[in-house]
Amino acid sequence: MTKQARQTLLATFKLVVLCLMLFLLWTGNSWAQIPDDTKISPIVEKLIDNNARVRLEAHDALVSIGSPAVPALIDVLKNPDFNIRWRAAWVLGDMASEANLAVGALAEALQDEDAQVRMYAALALDQIGKAAKPAVPTLMAALQDKEEYVRIYAAAALRRLGGEAKVAVPSLMNALKDKNPRVRKNAALALGTMGSEATPAVADIIPLLKDAEYYVRYAAVKGLSGIIGSYQDIADNLPSAKLIKVISQFEEVLKILEANQDKFTEFDIAKIRRPLEALKAEKETRLFDRAVEWLLQHKLLLGIAAYITLLPSLWLILLRVAPLWLLKINNALKPYTDFSLPFVSVNVPLRYVLFVGWFHFHPRVLDAWVEKYMNSVREQFPKKDTVSSRATYIPIPVVLDGNTVPQLTPENLRATFDKKRSCLVICGEGGIGKTSLACQIASWAIAETKDRRLCEHLMLPVLLEEEFRIVENKSSLLEAIRGQLQALIDEPEPICAELLTRLLRKQRILVIVDRFSELKTTTREAIGPDSPEFPVNALVITSRIEEKLGRVNKTTIKPLRIEANKLSSFMEAYLMQRGKRDVFTDQEFFDACSRLSLMVGQGNITVLLAKLYGEQLITAVETRQGTSLQIPENIPNLMLGYLNELNRDVTTDKLDDRTLHQYAKILAWECLQANYQPGNAKRTDAIAALTSLNINEPEKCLEYLENCLHLIQTIGSAKDEFRFCLDPLAEYLAALYIVEQYGNNDGKWRSLFFRKADDLVKTGNQDTIQGFLLAVRDCYLSQVPNAKESDFISQKLGKLAGYTVPANTLINPVISTTP
Structure with missing residues (x-):
């Protein structure tokens, strides 16, 4: 037998013996209780077997045994052979919380002469978690270890301990200057877990915001956010001097983050900004309290001065940070309408006595109200049948106040909607795309970015399509808008009449009246933009004729038909938006466009008919049999084909x-x-x-x-x-x-x-x-x-x-x- 064969046979025999021992360990009747050292020690010895597979089997076996194997592994940590010492530390780390009894031995192992033993000891203490608190002093010393991985894992272990290791703050502060970036990262993260206890380290963490390594910068932000975040819970009990100092420190942090936005995300900046704003709000509250005390000491005149200055200041602050609170406060004070002013026999509403009434419908308050419901509107408005059926919008030329515009954009309409009262009339024949354009204008009104909006502020689009229901002693127009708006914002209660009127007058609601020329006389008469009492200051009307509207100042849009020589471009754009252009070969596409051109002749075609033709093209190519496409050859058959498709x-x-x-x-x-x-x-x-x-x-x-x-x-x-x-x-x-x-x-x-x-x-x-x-x-x-x-x-x-x-x-x- 060759030497190699003997070695292979020996390794196999060892593996079989190990597996047999494990089997007996877990299945034998006499072994059913906690195993003793005589049964575990042979497995521990296999940790340094020459065969790698045997070593791994032994490692996994000891981890599976768990806490009963800890005493034997503790003894091995003092073995002269460094190989079995670091492997024992490795096993204890993988046991995690089951190795709690080994914390003291692992703390001693942090001073082992072998760097690998120290590294695995630090790693094991990290994995054990909170139970490793007794090892904090030795972990603090291990930041100074000459081996970088020992320093890295020691800092990680202190991070896991969090506030339990607050005594380690000075050592971690020194680690922030370590030459190894991973040590600096773990030190910053560990300090963040210690909350306000790590405040002395803030000045040392700030330079890491400019560290060359991105993950160190990330750790610095996270560590600082953990420190300032902990102050939110204790802000009420902080001395004012301490509160001001913390705010000052973190204002510097925020300034660095905002000045280096190419290195930090908005999410990173928000981690500091949000708790900082909360602390500032606490600071402002304290300033207000001190001012009130001072006013009380100086009696009447100072009280009047405070009343005149501080109350409006409070509402101005709310206007900046929480505008909707002003609306809630005003609504709560509405019932109190007979407040008698001293020295004069005048009764005024309490909300105006407190100055908050002057902020009731401030533009910022209205904008905040609109913003509150904008997500719902962006979800609900496109689901309306009229809007969803016109979801595919292809820009076409229009005549805007006598001037031909090749492609209408929000910029073309800003001059109209920048006016205090804006009225837009979209007129033209049926099928020309009036309603589609009105729906597109509505989408511009709720656009997320300002450059795609009709004006600086957002507007809630309300689409009126039906005849107005007569409501006794109420405006049928306002009731129709109120009903549509309630459904749009998904609120169980209707909006109050006063707020609705303000939203309409301040152009926060865009009212779209569709098919105006086809409505009954009573409904048409309810819409009178030339009346000074007409509340809608952002109005869009679609009509088959150019409505006079009492000769009110208005902007007129007339969508144009698609020219015969531009049909192929329109069909190309339409099929691309529908995601269907690729289902046609080039020859099929151009043949279909040629057929449409023959139907149109030398004239033009409406958008609707072009879209219907496009839809039947899609149906024809998806259901074709053979190589030819069955496409209608005239408009009446095109309409009947549309019915067949539905x-x-x-x-x-x-x-x-x-x-x-x-x-x-x-x-x-x-x-x-x-x-x-x-x-x-x-x-x-x-x-x-x-x-x-x-x-x-x-x-x-x-x-x-x-x-x-x-x-x-x-x-x-x-x-x-x-x-x-x-x-x-x-x-x-x-x-x-x-x-x-x-x-x-x-x-x-x-x-x-x-x-x-x-x-x-x-x-x-x-x-x-x-x-x-x-x-x-x-x-x-x-x-x-x-x-x-x-x-x-x-x-x-x-x-x-x-x-x-x-x-x-x-x-x-x-x-x-x-x-």
Whole structure:
């Protein structure tokens, strides 16, 4: 047998014997009690076996045995062989709290002649924790050890002991100057755990804030934060001189941190700033108390002087540090309204006697109130149906007060909202993107960074979409705003009328009135910006026409259609925002844009129709079969395709597409037949219309379009009306219905459609019905066989809409032509 083979066999035999001993140790009946030295000592001896695996098995076995093995290991700490001494210290450290009895022996080991033994002894005391308190004197001495790792672990052990090792502060102060950065780091951290007891070390820790090693700087901040943090708990009992000294020391610390922000994070700075501000607040309180005592000694005149100066000063301090407290104090004092002033027969509210009333609705107080609810607003506002459906916003050119702006930004609107009263009117045809732009303006109002806001301060956006409910002896406008605001800030109680009015007048609430031109007269009349009593000083209105609003000074925005030569750029941006551009090959994308260009011809297209086309592109590419994409070739089919797309996701009691088209056309006509523009329809009228066509369960039809497809929305305080969510969709569906009813019968068109259209145009409603007339014209040309541009019906519709269509124009109502 070779020498190598004999060594391998011997090592294996040792390992087997060790494992057998461990097995008997833990399973034998006679060994079930605490093992004695005769059974542990052989395992301890294996700590210096020649085979590394045997040594590790022995180490793990002793750790598993725990406290019963401690006496044997204590004896080994005095063994002549330094190898078994440091390994025994290592085992005791891994036992942690179970090695409490070895603290004294480990403290002696800190003076061992071998550096490795001293290092593992220090490490073991660190791992034992609070029970290592008796070793503090020797740990203090081990800061001066010539071996750096001994110093490092000794400082770490003192850190673990925290306040129990407060006598070590002088030694740790010396360690702050150690040449080894890890020693300096552990010393700073250890002093931090000792709290106010380590105050003498503050001056020595401050230079470490400029240490070359980043982790030393971090430890210095943490140590200093531990010291100043401990003063918060005892600030009430500190002598004023001591309090002032501590504040002075840490003001120097804060100044260093703020001057070196490239080396420290805001979180690091906050560790010092927050407790320092608390101590300063305690200092200010004491100053106030001393001033009150002094005033009491100098009787009436000094009391009056203090009353005039100190009370306003107190409110000014609160205005700076806690503005909302001023609001709470004022609200608490509101009931006390009949306070009689001495020497004069005048009764005034108590809050004004105390001067706090003058700060009730200070701009800083209003800003603090808005800031309090801003997180809720940023979460809730985007969840509104109208806002979420317009989450994908692509900037388009607009005309701002007569000037074309390629891309509207908050900077373009700051001049408007910097005024004391600001009114913004977004006007244009249906589908042009008015509501989308209003929602984007709302997002700028709540932007986190000032450069993305409409003005310096934040504003809470309130979106009003429905008719106002009449409330006896109250403003219907204010009640509508109050209800929307309550839901937005998620508060169980409504906001008080006085605070609401102040927020509105100080432009802390941005009121957005959508579809103003389609609202009832009573609702429109409730919105009068030209009235001096009108409380809303930050108002945005969307309308199909350019509203006069009593000729009030206003800013007007008119979103422009997308030009034909810019369609591909818009579609590229839209698909990129939707994260769908990569699902198209370049050829598919350009072919789809070419098709859209053919639909548009030489004219322009509204944002809504471009988005609907984009959505159907996405659906077509995700559901395609083969290599071709099934994309609508005209706008009426595009609208029906949109319905099919919504219907595709329904899984329960699903209607077939044809039936859905029939229902939607009927309901759309119910919403437009009154005045040829999208509006509200009575549910009872819609049910009657569906019933007249032998449609079973018409109520379920309405519920299907509202709850499954989200095409319509129930409105009104009585919930007895509904409207379509998208105006252009309602226009096209109603137009399809009319074309199906009248076909190419000139007589029906004249008697049943054109007579009313002529009356509406004569009474000045051409702008509001233009979209519907063009939709009817487009549906006539695309749906009626052999329909031509030269037909009487086509020409009449174009004339009523105010458009003269060139003979070579393609069939499409989204073409922008010359009146």
